[in-house]
Amino acid sequence: MTDVNISGVASTAFNDIGVAAPRRQSLAQVRRVGKVVSGKESWLLVAGILVLWQLVAWIVPANNRFLFPSPAVTARALWASLPELGRGTLSSFIILVPGYLVAVAAGVVLGILAGTTAWLERLTVPFARVVAPVPPTVYVPYAIALLPGFRSAAIAVVFIGAFWPVFVNSLAGAAAVPQRMRDNARVLGLTKGEYLRRVVFPCSLTHIFSGMSVGMAMSFIMLTVAELFGANAGLGRFVQFYADFADYPRMVAGILFTGGVTFICMRGLDRLRRRTLFWQR
């Protein structure tokens, strides 16, 4: 299954290897890598970018300054927009959360079934190979036209964006359950249901979390694209709205805020992954 070449998924499979390899090293090494990833160095880069931003803002001629707001101007705009951005976040999450969660649930259940049932795998894999690489953004205009109301259309496209990575990774994980785990389950006489729930599912969790991570990134992309098309609130809508009015400080503030929200969500998912996969370390 690892040869399934579906956008965003092949790279995840490689990520898997990259993540799994250090796990076999000593705990001290793993800690050191973890420290580098989330430690002072990354803040150094952030500080560097801020300084660069400020320098460029000084160089930019005065009559173009509205196009390239300085950090201070952007920070003021961000502060002033916080209530509106808060409401926008809420509005976006009403779309994001159900779309993403339903996609994860459906992707995991169907992926595990397809990865452990030969005829289901034969049925779905060729189809997935064709459909999954289609950039889900192409469905946005039609979903908005087809479905009643913007909200249901946006939930549907978020679902489509997140479903395929979760499905394909769950399938790969379920198909990759090692022979020894299968033997062990057979020796215990587990029923198919018990086998799927107590062996295949936990055994596939590494893959499932990779899929969930790609799926979450896709959800945010789909959300903001959908909001550019037809929302009256939300994070993507905020950015689009102030761009239309050439209020670039607010627009940049919106971009930064959206980045922050995405970062927090991805970070939360990573926490959940580490907590769930505690038995791997």
Place this chain on the structure above:
Amino acid sequence: MSFVVSASAAALELQSVSFSYGGSAVLEDLSLTVAQGELVSLVGPSGSGKSTVLRLLAGLEKPTAGRIRHHGVDVVGPGLDRGIVFQDYSLFPWMSLAENVTLAISKAHPDLSRERQRELAEEYLELVGLGDATKKYPQELSGGMCQRGAIARVLAMGAPVLLMDEPFGALDPVNRTRLQDLLLEVWSSTRPARTILFVTHDVDEAILLADRVVVLGANPGRIIANLTVGIPRPRSRKETFTRAEFAALRRTVTDHLHGDMLAQLSAADWIGEAAGI
């Protein structure tokens, strides 16, 4: 759960069994019987198919030819009447020791209440000296503790036949010694005694534990010796190792193993080439 034990038929029986994998013969025309309550060691070099014999008896593989029976009944697949201990993966890493053992008990004794199943799991873990570690996960435990857990699991299932595939192969000498003693203690204190087929590559271990040592040769796997161990039980480790019978038996087994290895080497073409013949 109770198992019907027919007194007449052998507990385990392989009748002219052949097994090939990917076109090459792993086992050829192998016949072996193990009596009820007997502890038999299976030794052999890698490639002699000793694990395959175990997997066939467990029902995890099907023979290419021949018949495999358990108390006179054909083996068609895995069953809870034959417990297996693998070398290092009998426990699921995402379940605690107690959860692993409870899962096995819930399959072997579905009639018991959840509460009773959990109690039983604790009791068996206590029996193998893991009473304090029931909530621990396999990666938090040493290899020796994991194998204790695996033994607790297989004992808790109450199978009258135990198939053990190099269960102590990955352990350090101290843990290995302790677990050998534990196995003998459990085996000799249970009536009717369990039938055990014990695969190992350690000749000392094979003799110390077993009533009979079966030596396999490689390529294809076949029985090259079937030796009864006459050393009386209960066997103390120290006393057994100093006995003349032990030394003699040890020499016989190693001679068979070396003889087979030499036969393999001289049969190989590359030896001739390397020697420039």
